[in-house]
Amino acid sequence: MRHPLFASFVVGTTTAFLVGIAVTEVVARWIFFSLFVGIPAGIVAGIVAIAATYAALTRRYGPTGESAE
Template sequence: MHARTLAVALAAGLATFLAVGAAVTEFALRWIGFSLFVGLPVGFVAGVTAAALVLVGSGDRVPTRSRRVAVAVGAYGVTFLLTLAVTVGAFSLPNSRALTLAAFVAVLTAAGTYVLDPAETRSLTG
């Protein structure tokens, strides 16, 4: 396992934690006063699942479809974090708009990565 694989898995896990945690927290806000106590655990489970998917999917004996999914989830994570950092840091967008824009750009990137199939030419393990 290479450092690049671990970094991409960490990025995917953190991005998924942020996106899912914020989405569940905002969705549950209407019915639950302390919706953060629901959003954080759900985001944590989703983030760990995404990181595990990238780690397991980047193995040597993994089918092509699984590798494509792992690369797409990794691309989602890296794109989400970079877009979030740029929109908040450089453009000073409010957090709600920055999260929405980052999620939108990251989903488009992940879909494009899955469709274009870079896993056959290059993998996360180098």
């Protein structure tokens, strides 16, 4: 992969939206303003996904594109 930072942002953004929507829908039964719970949960999940994806992509492939093993 030529651009691991771009790929990690795509994964993080998708994760943030999906987790935010899922948490908002699940919590909507108990909390009226469930969006105030879903947005921070989505942001945290997106940041974790960005970091994990970037670490996985840069650890597996070195700067020259060769395998690290």
